[in-house]
Amino acid sequence: MSALDRALDLLDLFGPDTTALSLTELSAGSGLPLSTCHRLAATLVARGYLDRGEDRRYRVGVGLWSVAQRSPLSDRLRESALPALARLYEETGENITLAVLDGGRALYVERLMGERSIPTVSRAGARLPLHTTGVGKVLLAYQPEAAIAAHLSAPLERPTRDALADPARLRRDLAETRARGYSVTRQEMTLGSASVAVPILQAGRCVAAVGVIVHLARLDPPRLVATLSRAAAAIVAELERLD
Amino acid sequence: MSALDRALDLLDLFGPDTTALSLTELSAGSGLPLSTCHRLAATLVARGYLDRGEDRRYRVGVGLWSVAQRSPLSDRLRESALPALARLYEETGENITLAVLDGGRALYVERLMGERSIPTVSRAGARLPLHTTGVGKVLLAYQPEAAIAAHLSAPLERPTRDALADPARLRRDLAETRARGYSVTRQEMTLGSASVAVPILQAGRCVAAVGVIVHLARLDPPRLVATLSRAAAAIVAELERLD
DNA sequence: GCCAGACTTCCGCCTCGTGGAAGTCCTGGC
DNA sequence: GCCAGGACTTCCACGAGGCGGAAGTCTGGC
CATH class of the missing domain: 3.30.450.40 (GAF domain)
Structure with a gap:
């Protein structure tokens, strides 16, 4: 199981009824330990693929949205x-x-x-x-x-x-x-x-x-x-x- | 430099004028060796984040587009x-x-x-x-x-x-x-x-x-x-x- | 058929990712 | 305001996976 696969697992957790997820929810949804999720999500946030708001919940970021416009x-x-x-x-x-x-x-x-x-x-x-x-x-x-x-x-x-x-x-x-x-x-x-x-x-x-x-x-x-x-x-x- | 960062570097190569990229173009654009690009892109393709057509060019995949709808x-x-x-x-x-x-x-x-x-x-x-x-x-x-x-x-x-x-x-x-x-x-x-x-x-x-x-x-x-x-x-x- | 360019595959080495545990922060109830 | 419990955040030794050069294969133009 590669790091990239795990990160993509996190991204795949976002769905129609799950547009904002806490770290604990990412962990529960993916089966990965909190610290693994934290580390991967931090990279995704740094790169704009996820965004973390004041409520500390993660949302799909502008960077990922922008790449999607090229599909x-x-x-x-x-x-x-x-x-x-x-x-x-x-x-x-x-x-x-x-x-x-x-x-x-x-x-x-x-x-x-x-x-x-x-x-x-x-x-x-x-x-x-x-x-x-x-x-x-x-x-x-x-x-x-x-x-x-x-x-x-x-x-x-x-x-x-x-x-x-x-x-x-x-x-x-x-x-x-x-x-x-x-x-x-x-x-x-x-x-x-x-x-x-x-x-x-x-x-x-x-x-x-x-x-x-x-x-x-x-x-x-x-x-x-x-x-x-x-x-x-x-x-x-x-x-x-x-x- | 993490594997995840490199993969995201590849995704970031897609832009308004670069919606379809060959493996060589991914390598040139990212500065990563061919085999590294090949490996990372293979994972992205397997997960639907990139798509590779019959012309062997990579395009942004349906999986990434779908996640973007949740932003x-x-x-x-x-x-x-x-x-x-x-x-x-x-x-x-x-x-x-x-x-x-x-x-x-x-x-x-x-x-x-x-x-x-x-x-x-x-x-x-x-x-x-x-x-x-x-x-x-x-x-x-x-x-x-x-x-x-x-x-x-x-x-x-x-x-x-x-x-x-x-x-x-x-x-x-x-x-x-x-x-x-x-x-x-x-x-x-x-x-x-x-x-x-x-x-x-x-x-x-x-x-x-x-x-x-x-x-x-x-x-x-x-x-x-x-x-x-x-x-x-x-x-x-x-x-x-x-x- | 030949050849150059574009891949695709392989594997020993080493770099980076992991996750449990400890520590810190936040929130809500009293 | 206090405090307990939940939600993180940080750390680092160990080992799992990533790396990339090189060899091999494929493709398309001549």
Whole structure:
């Protein structure tokens, strides 16, 4: 176990519900002794990768955030998509999400949420199941058959009663998604929530998905799809401008 | 020199113009031998902090990006500001920027740029001089007098002929900024560019600044300020909702 | 096929990391 | 204000892991 691995273990402790951690919490979470954590965290703080506030809690630092802006996710995809997402947000007034496929999950790259919107779990950095989210179903639908088969061979979690956890049922949904060019979810991730999502296709590959999350009562796929497709096209155009 | 420090040296090599680096470039940039770089980078790749593509170049990985989403800059400020920035972008059709004061520079947290907009250097993650940028002048103006004095005691760079590099002249501009509640720049950072920016104030402290960058010919402070102030108020409201 | 540049792997040596324990600081209850 | 308990912070001998030069392999251009 290398020192670098241990330091990265510490960084990996920061999550959606753990954005500020005490030294003792770092120690408990990583299984490393207090003094080891203290020493490694001190280096991370000195280098700006962690920040330690007056409350003595550690938070992810500006230095790490700055490096992250150079990742293709941020530098390329997110930045190219942002103006189109902003327009989409203004036109719909709903929750807007942009996600990529990573490690068999939908990784949320961006989320715009307003006051009228319903609470969602899809914040930037969140990882959610492919089969229960609009963007996730799109990401899965456009994978090669072997990847789909592999994904469906593992047990599918069922966060809500409506989630499609039966592989055959899900396969049909994925086929429909491909046939019409967009996915629909109804209370498959969160009760009361529905979504529509479309793929962002480059050279025949689905590089990301963009979706709108709405209250079930406001779900109107044809209206949302038209708007989403314009946004997706704008994002593709921007990405191709970079190539 | 610790292994962790060396690894962080590698990560710090990634910048606005160096988003993809070969092993040899990592070695040259860090001054570390090839095999040391190779070993450290292998760990970073295994942990998702770097990614190595088919072109064998290293890029910042999804794992690091995910940790960065937990930083206060992203988790708190950027996410709270994004809907208001989207609205601002839609209302103005111009470049929108959000920045904080960090290390004596304006650190850009977010930037929305569209087709009509002019090219700017103010991408997310960029660090620019305080005294030559709209958001930077706001961030500086609202600092305690001692901090302003310290900043003005160092030589002020002059990227353009119009940049205010004379401390007395800049002081007057900062005083005007405070008096009227917004800053204006005219070709002080980039020829042809102008901007207006307002502070995001919490508990009497300027925690960030939000600005619009336009072509000089389209500069219209009163129109922009009204829109900016509404956005700033919305951001403050969202931040206070988190507290 | 040849060759130069860019890696990738190996391993003896030595540098740095470790973590238990002692000491210090902080906080909250009385 | 006092004090006890919890949360650190510091120290250093020992040993685990990191280092980097050199040899070997891979890649792409000619």
